[in-house]
Each structure stands twice: as structure tokens, then as C-alpha cells.
Amino acid sequence: MKDRILATAAVLFMAGATAQAQERTLTISVYAFAQDAYAKIVYQPFEKECGCKLVVETGNSAERLTKMEVNKAEPVIDMAVMSMADALSAARQGLVDKVDTSKLSNFVRLYDIAKDPNQDGMSVGYTFYATSIAYRSDKVKITSWNDLLSKQLAGRVALPNITTNQGPPALYMLGLAMGKDTPDLKASIDAVGEHRNDIVTFYNRSSQLVQLMEQDEIWAAPIGRFAWAPLRKLDVPIKWATPKEGQTGGLNVMVVTRGSKNRDLALQLMDFWLSTKVQTDLANALVDSPANKDVEVSPEVAENITYGAETAANVKLIPSAVELANRENWLSEWNAKVQQ
């Protein structure tokens, strides 16, 4: 009897484990939120078009980059989206290949800043976004980045963890507001350290903010425009701040993994993602602001995303090389002053 059980187990086991290899699978690594919208606008239509299966891994940029490092010898994913700086880090570690832009018919439609953000041909921008502060308009008023550490928000504010994409830009703007905007972010990190007991949490994923706002845990937090849509839908009044120091922002890019066996599918997906139709749909769903300059949206939609040639020209981006050079310092200063 034991033998029969073993045999059946072995058969079922083998069947389960090898059942994956039927149709072509494209594995991608993306940010965690708005996945419902992405499924409708990008994944399902693309699967129909390519006749392939899409497997999606989600998480924040830093974690996914580490996974790529771990799997360097045998890459699990074919294509990933990440921040500009993480893409440069990936390139430096030999994890990605040059993007063959000749295969991307929509490449010419991109804003110039999205075409080759790191000047190494290894990544293509698909969305850029502004970062500002989302706040409860019935509880506080935000006119400056300094307001984040003000008394009115004590115990009601969340800041991004320094390891996230929003961390350094938010700290940079804080430094700007304090009049001390040095690249080592020392002044702002020290200020955050001093006020750390007034800060509810340092979030690691933008999606946490929805729950925090909903439950009245926080009244304000720096966020990127991509995280704005779900906050708008909550039944508490939330506004997007326009602080006097201005807004910062970022550019998210697509990369192709070195050693991937589905390069052609990856490029096909990238082209699809950059097409005017998909970029317009994503913009209208308030998911991602377009990097494709042919996208046209209504004024209401434009108000809620980062839109237009002028905006594209004015987004203050921290150069990737600068960010990478300073990351270690930022982290040790942060651990020393803030994490205590």
C-alpha cells in the first residue's frame, strides 16, 4: 500500500511540476499597485495579441532588484520596470542588456527625457511622475515641504523609508525648504531624526498609504502621482499639495534581463506598453502618467496626473549616478539618526 501511495504521489507531483511548460511564458517584475487596472489595460490585451502567458511578480524596486542579483546566473524574469537609479545599478552589475530600440515602433513617440534616461542605452522610460504631498484637506493645510515636520502634523504624518524610490526625493525637497539642500541630505535626515517620534511610520510601499489614510492614522504623506488614484477614491477629502518649493519627481524605466530566453516577447511587451493607446488608457485610469508625447487627455484627467511637454521639461530628477553614489551614506546617516 505504501508503494502505491508513493507511486501516485510521484506521478501527480511530476505532472504538477512540469505542467507549466506548455505555451510561451513571459515573466515580468513590476511595482505592486494598480494591478487590477494593469491587468485590464496591459496584461490581458497583450496576452491575446502575443498568444503567450504573462506571469507577474510584484514588489518594491529595491527588493526586486535584489532578486535579480540573486538569480543572475539563471534569470527568472525577462523584463522589469524599476526606478531610473535602480536601472543604472542593474546595468553596472551586468544584469541587463541594451534595449534594441529599433524593435520599438513607439520609441520615436517618447519625450526626450524618457528615451535614454541613464545615457547608456540600457533602459527606456515609460512613465514619469511628480512627487508631492497628499493631505487631508479637512484637517491640515500644506503650503511647504516644511509642513511635514510641523506641529499640526505631529503624530499624523508618514514619510517614505529612505530605501524606497520616494525617500531621497522627499528628503531633498525637505532640505530645499529648510534652505539646506546638499546632496548628502544630511540636514533633512537630521531633522527627520529629531522628529522621529512624531512620525507614524516610514512606509515601504505606497500601497500602505491607502490603509493609513483610510483609518485616520495619518493626515499627510509624500507620494508619487502614481499612488494618487486610490487615495482620491476614499471617502475622506484628500488634496494634492502644490508646495511653494515646487514638486520633485521620478522616471520609471523598463529593462530587459541579460540571459532572458524571451527577449523578443519582452520587447514586444515594451512596445505595446509604450503605444499611444495603452499609454492613453493608463493615463485615463489615473494609473501612470504618459511618457508618450502623442497621448491626449481631458483637462480633468490632466489635473490628476503628470501631463504634458511642459511638465516633462520641468520635472526635477536626481541624476542616477548621483543617487547611486550617495545611497550608502544616506542609509548609514538614516540608520544612525532616524532608526534609533
Place this chain on the structure above:
Amino acid sequence: MFQNRAEALTLALPAATFAALVFVLPVIVLLSGGLHVEGRWTLEAYQRFFADPLNRLVIWRTLELGALVTAAAAVIGYASALAIVDLPAAGKSRMIGLVVLPLMISPVARTYAWLVILGRAGIVNKALMLIGLTDEPVRVLFTQTAVFIGLLQLFLPLMVLSLVSALENMPNDVIPAARVLGANWLQIFVKVVLPLTREGLVTGGTLVFAGSVTAYITPAILGGSKVLTLVTLLYQRVTIANDLVSASVIAFILIVMSFSANLLLNRIATGRSLK
């Protein structure tokens, strides 16, 4: 008892080999990662780890949480167990069923329930404001208190069950005898109940302490990045910085903590037993 050693080994070897290859070996390799830097055997990694004040803080906080949760579980556990063993049989088994109930629910779910309950708009705060203990909602989430509460709820059933079992094994007449001899309830507890149920306390205590110190979900969700414990620190170092050396050091520290707790509690138990 059979004496054929070859037979015995053949029967036991598959399990032992499997465990050794799949489990023991990788863990040993991980632990050796902290002792082996750039090709040499050295304690450098440990020195560097302990030199960082953040790491020391995290170690201290983890130990503190473990000790507090264990102490609270012991006190509440004894009170509850003593009440439970006095119940009539039907009530007793129902009570035990209720104590076991939380263990049936996924730790992910239990922890998220606390997010809802302890939030500023949650029922705890509403109740506190209703009683008038506070005017403004108290901030509990992402503090050590929230993690403490979550861990306590997770592991208290283990302590209660352990103590109930120990109390049931106590001879029935000791307490009445002590009463007859004029002892008050405090003396009864300290001089009679405690020594006789030491084993239960040790078992329960070890489970609770080891569990609290090595928990991941509860500190991760209820504490976030503000209340780092050794486990969440390890997770952060590995997934963001790919720092396997730190991970190895932390792993070693965690294993030492669990083992020591067990040894210490055992010493206390066999130290003064009343036989």
C-alpha cells in the same frame, strides 16, 4: 526491543539523510557565512555587527519584547489555567476549545485584525474615549506596544494549554492540604503550585519566548519599519541590501537566543523541584 542495528539504521537513515541534506546543510552554510570573510575564518563580521548602535538596539528590543511577552503570558496563563481547571468538565472542554481557536486562524489574518482594532479609528480607541480615559485617540500602531499585543495574542494559547496540562497533573490534595495548614493564596501559589507546575511553565515559556523572538509577520505588519526586530531587520538586510553576512550573524544570534531560553528555563525548573 530489537537488537539488529543495521536494520534500525536503514529505517532511520532516509529521514535523517533527508533532513541533513535539505535542512541542516544549508543552515550550516548560512551560519558559516558570518564566520568566513574573504576567505578567512574571522569574527570580523560579528564585531562590525555589534559595533553598530542600531543593531544593538534591535537586539535589545527583540530580547525585551520576548521577555515581556513571556512574562505577561505566564501571569495571564496561570490566572486563566487556574480558573479553567476548576470548571466542570463540559465548561472546561469548551473553554479549552476557545483557547485553541486562535491557533486555527492564519497568523496573517490575526495580525491584520489588530490593524483594524488598534487603529486610531478602531474599537479600542473608541472604547477608551467612551470610558473617558482619553480625549484624543491614542497612537498604538507601529509602536512596540502594538507588536507586544500582537505577539501576546499569538502565543498566549500555547502557555495556557501548557499550564492547564501541568495543573491537571498536580495531585488533587496538595492545595487543600496547604489550606488546612493555614497558607494564604499567595503562599499556596508560590510554594505549592509554582514548584509543582514548573515543567509546564518551562515548556510554555520556551515556546512563547522562542516564538516571540523569531516571529516575522506580527512585527512586520504591526511594527513596520519603526519597530525593527531581529527578524524584520534580517528580512530588510537581505531583500534590500543582499547582505547575507548580516543575515548569518542575525541567524546565529536568534538560534543562540532560543537555545539559551530553553536552557535557562530548564535550569530554573530543575533547580528546586519538590519531589
Place this chain on the structure above:
Amino acid sequence: MTMRQPAIVVLGLLVAFLVGPFVVIVAASLSAGDTLAFPPQGFSLRWVAKVFAEQSFRSSFALSMFLAVFATLAALVLGIPASYAMSRYSMPFAEAVRTVVSSPIIVPGIIVGLALLRYLVAPFGINVVVALFLAHTALVLPYCVRVVSASLDNLRSDVEEAAILLGSSRLGAFFRVVLPNIRNGVLAAFILGFVTSFDQVPVSLFLSGPGVQTLPIDMLGYMERTYDPSVAALSSLLAFLSIGIMFVAERFIGFSRYV
């Protein structure tokens, strides 16, 4: 000792503390509102329905079930002979074997997960499902050995010896005498192993890959992305399932005697 009133208060608070979160979860899952909240806003079964409709929950549930059943079976296949050897023989290195086999309980789950990922899976390029299967088997093995050993210890060996004296082969004696008598212990071990594997988080956290997740990991990920009651609904359903299994186990084999 008769201390009625304080006892009632203590037990009341205890139950509220331990069972409260469960009540919250169930109530929140029946909410008609859009987010996880308590007290719930209105009554609706739509989140329960969403659990069944959600594709990723279905596949991660299937994976968790697959692992729970087959990893526990594998652990039993490995563990029963080992328990038998340790209980019926004077075995050399008995302590060593016992320690090695029980080690997964002592080492924190997150360390196991990390060690397996970096030093077993990554270097040998093992498929994710296989890795999870191996890991879960190793994690469940100590529980199986412990429970079956306890059962074997309670079974007097003279019945077996009598069978052998009367001409049965050793293997025959095992299958016809020992196994039926420890049947309940084996069942208890299976249930314990099943629950351990199903609820396992830290190891599965590290070993899960894109598209391949166990149910608890899926729930964690879902909660990070969408803060809605469907996870509460899923947890309630799972809890009722576990309670049901435990109830049946207690009724038919007196489960609580074995653990």
C-alpha cells in the same frame, strides 16, 4: 479553590482577547463597505464571493493544498520508519538522529527560508514547486516523528513480538499489527503536519517565486496591494475549515490525546 467571580472575569477577558480578533475578521468579511473596517458597514456576501472569483487565490489555495497533503505524506513515509527504529530498537546514534530530524523546529523559519533559498535552490537551480515541497517536508517531519513516536511508545511491543513468534515476518508484523494500532496517531500526525504546512509563512516567503505562491503569502501580498475585506473573508473561510477539521478529528480519533 472556589474563587468564582475573579475566575469569571479572568476567563471573560481571556476569551475576549483571544477570540476577539476572530470575531473582527468574520464581521469585517461580511461588510458591504469597501475597506477592512470594524464595526462593518452593512451586510454583504460580495467579499466572500470575490474570494472564490479571484484567480490567484484559487491557484495559491491549490498549491497550498498540494503541498500540505503531499509534503505531509512524504514526511510520514520518512518519519514512520524512523520513529519505529527509534522506539523499537536500541539504535546507535539515536540521539543524533533525533536531533537532526527535529532541528527544523528549533531554527527560526525565516532562517530556514533564507538558507534554503540561497544555498539549496539558487545554486542547484531547483524548480520553485519542488523546492517548496522539499522544504515543507523537512518542516513537517519533526512533528510527524514526535507524534508517531509517542504513539509507538504507548503501544506495547509484546503483541508484535507475539506475532513474530507465531511465524509472521517482520514486515508483515509491522503492517498487520503495528500500523493498525497506531493508525490514530498517524492520522493525528497527518493533521498536525497538514496544518503546519498550510499555515507556513517564513519559509514560503523566501521560496515563493513569480506566479508560484502559497496561500498565506498570496494573502500577505494581496493585503499590501489592496486593503479590502476579501482577505478577511478568505481568513474566515480558512478558519472555519480548520475548525471543522479539528472538530471531526477530535470526534473520531480523539485528536487532543496525541499532541
